[in-house]
Amino acid sequence: MTTRCYRSKIGRLPFAVRNELNERIRDGVQGPDILGWLNGLKETRKVLREMGASVSGRAASAAPINAQNLTDWRDTGYKHWLEDQKDADRIRRLAEVSQTLASAAGGNVAGVGCSIATAKIMDALESADDDKIADLSTALVKLRASENAAQKVALAEEKNAIQKEQLELSRAKFERDTARLFVKWAQNKDAIALATDRRLGSDEKTERLGRLMFGDLWEGAEDGK
Amino acid sequence: MNLKQLIIAFLAPRDPAAYPAAAIAQRINASRMLDRRCTVDEVENALRSLHKMEMVGMNINKLDDSPVWQITPNGFKEWAITGKVTVV
Numbered sequence: 131m132t133t134r135c136y137r138s139k140i141g142r143l144p145f146a147v148r149n150e151l152n153e154r155i156r157d158g159v160q161g162p163d164i165l166g167w168l169n170g171l172k173e174t175r176k177v178l179r180e181m182g183a184s185v186s187g188r189a190a191s192a193a194p195i196n197a198q199n200l201t202d203w204r205d206t207g208y209k210h211w212l213e214d215q216k217d218a219d220r221i222r223r224l225a226e227v228s229q230t231l232a233s234a235a236g237g238n239v240a241g242v243g244c245s246i247a248t249a250k251i252m253d254a255l256e257s258a259d260d261d262k263i264a265d266l267s268t269a270l271v272k273l274r275a276s277e278n279a280a281q282k283v284a285l286a287e288e289k290n291a292i293q294k295e296q297l298e299l300s301r302a303k304f305e306r307d308t309a310r311l312f313v314k315w316a317q318n319k320d321a322i323a324l325a326t327d328r329r330l331g332s333d334e335k336t337e338r339l340g341r342l343m344f345g346d347l348w349e350g351a352e353d354g355k
Numbered sequence: 356m357n358l359k360q361l362i363i364a365f366l367a368p369r370d371p372a373a374y375p376a377a378a379i380a381q382r383i384n385a386s387r388m389l390d391r392r393c394t395v396d397e398v399e400n401a402l403r404s405l406h407k408m409e410m411v412g413m414n415i416n417k418l419d420d421s422p423v424w425q426i427t428p429n430g431f432k433e434w435a436i437t438g439k440v441t442v443v
Contacts, residue, residue, distance in 0.1 A: 242416070242423070
């Protein structure tokens, strides 16, 4: 951005008014609406009075801002303003890239170190040409994508580890419960009789012991309910 | 634009970057947006004044114990009011 001096009616308006005018032009507000608004401002009247007085030497006001003045402004001040906006956008984008790089290097985004690193990277980027910055942006996007992929893999591994741990716990619980059951039923005469009955096959023993130990639950399990 | 406005116009679009006063002075002078050259002392004074108005924040660079400055939410508001002028 450079300092510019405008000598036109619109160019002599305060910075804030010119800025709002530029925003209205950019937003597509129609000329007659802009002129109505602009000529109604006290700042505009003041400029017109000053211009009229300097020309005539009397307290006469210059003519209101007209469509031609606005067209001229579109070709000069507004065009410059648009260029300035592009510069501002470019700086903002560079700041975002710099911050990403600074934090990717392990910096705490909210920390002072990261802000200082961001400034250093900004300095380097601002002196680089657009092609190099575009290459850097592409590389950053790829870096982000690979980081995301690595994060997904890490999450999946973590999930698997949790599931494995849960299975281990279930197995340990099952073993403890089985041992407890054995201790309990090893003292039961009916159970001992069934277990030691040589006339019964293994499946039959299992079936009868199951009924003895679990009652209806055992039947339910057998039915697959 | 005055020096304080230019400091904001330098820091705000570069948020969250934090700069020492000397770097700010150098960049403002390079932009030629001020009608004269500014000194580092002038920039430091302006920064302290902006700091009192809570428009810039100050931190210490632990590497060399020097102050670095960055924009604050209040500074952003001021930047928006003044049309987001940017020191390139």
